[in-house]
Amino acid sequence: MQKERTPLLRKPSVQTLLASLVCILLGLLIGYIALLIINPAGAGQAIIAIVKNFWTYSKPATQIKNLGMTLVKTAPLLMCSLSVLFAYKVGLFNIGAAGQYVAGAGACIYCAIGLGWGWLPCMIASILAGALVGSISGILKAYRNVNEVISCIMLNWITLYLVNTLLANVKEPTSNYTYVISRHLVMVDGTATTVANPGAIMPSLGLENLFNNNKYVGLALPLAVLLAIAVWVLLNKTRLGYELRATGLNKNAAKYCGMQDRKNIVLTMAIAGGLAGIGAAMLYLTGLQQWSVTQSSVPSMGFNGIAAAFLGGLNPIGTIFSSLFIQHITDGGSFLDMRVYSAEISDFISSLIIYLCGFVLFFKTTLNKSLDRREEKAIRMAKGGKAS
Template identity: 65%
Template structure:
């Protein structure tokens, strides 16, 4: 039997992701047609082009750098979701762990004058503590990690606002400018910024996030520890029977997942690209967009790198929609539609597998019928006429 290329998991993930992206763009285009059909084509094109809307190469490079600056933390949040999901856990608390990373890294940098490395480690520690709380509740109290994660998201958000109010500007709700207050806390550029028209925000975070994706793949796929984690996720009772510490593995998974999300926050705010607004009343979307990036990438760390860039690309591209023809929120709506449909990747893969299985069953049944049917000349009795 010929090998069906569509049964390959990588091919399925790629096709499912492309289908979701095209569906999202199509629905976004239809929405634009209903609002103002005359500018729908230009608007959806502007979203797709993003930094390519500029004509000069130097300007394109600069704004590509801006997209990459926010791709790094999104990738870390996606890896946080992915790592937990591979172990059978849904870490929706990544948004709160991200907030903890923001709070501790910025406070240490602005209030205590710490350098970038201890600030990053402290951000990871904050995410780890929150992950450990969800893990302990899951292991010993049977509290679903989704429930505890959602509750912690809001608790940590308001604790972050309270803490960073001590290091905010007097006349605005934003924290102090990091480059002015403590330049030693800015992540090193490593000369990468020169590739993006001396965009000083692009630096260590970008290669570090890619290395983190490689490390997650190695841990999950090439180590005994990763095998135990995945075995626990598949069936914790069977893992316990085999001598694996299922409770320890659940806690460790959420601790590592929290560390990744907390590190992602430090990768953004220690670049000086953004300041935290101490009046923030909603959980940062970065943690939730990480869910879409993880699934759009087929739950593969390498696919998640490309998916994170794409989601950040279309999110930033929404800013180029003509605001004289459409309201300000239309760019967020288009981005949200595409991100929402990214969550259907696994469903599309399931539908593809069902279709392939049905076709194979029909082909097998047909071959069986043909083999059981006697040849047309079996009863002709050629020898009896002689």
């Protein structure tokens, strides 16, 4: 039997890539139009600044250092997008990645500063905290038929307030921020002092030297990429992954085949939550940021994860690149002239990209239809050619 070669445009992976590129281009175009409306004079420069991000700097040394900065924030974003992706493959929309991320942040910061733990136990605490929040949504979905989108949103806010309350115990007395992660808060004779706890910072593995001594680059990056590959293997090459995807495609059919659909839903949300939780550990255990205990909105990392997951064509390997892109333009927003444009234009563009991802299905069916038509035409032409 002769195996037929599929034309390039027919391949699902090529179509997905094409659709994502169209989404990016349209998103940037609409963003550019918005900039034009705000102030036509600098719009061209501004959109280039967003796309260039660290390449705006002229010195290669500064460029590479800032590339490192973008990569440091790409790792947690990748984990959030994997969290969204994993749940989506099982038919669940995990908008709660943001809250699970917050839970993870609360756990690792408290364990490091409040309890003086090392980075590995802190990271495990983050995973467990994220998984706990995720599994609540899972249990509610599986056993009480509560729409996971709504329960996730409620949990996002509840988690944010809880974490703010928890971390208020380890905040600097003079500011709203927690202590830096490498300090351990202890009571000596009834007064609070801090001692050094350098073990809470993730090891750099020598990666900092690659990025012009950017001390924040380290273990997180290779770990995130490895986890992306692990998620791909889990979903596509294991029995559990097959069961989970079957549950997502048709819950009743999976149940009929003897799969435990309820258990699978809870497990999925726990894994998704764990992924988002470890993402927070990857950011906060570098010591790059301190948590503000008065923040009144959920960090955008989890929501950007939705953008990255869909832009990556819901493929774990694809999300590595889409996360990098989303973080790249988010950081690029900070290069804008603040007196004219706001940095939120990057959020605007990434949310536009999510919106446009809704049209991917339509894009693919239209593409396939037009390919069908062209093939039919070619066949008719070929037949017609023979007849004459």
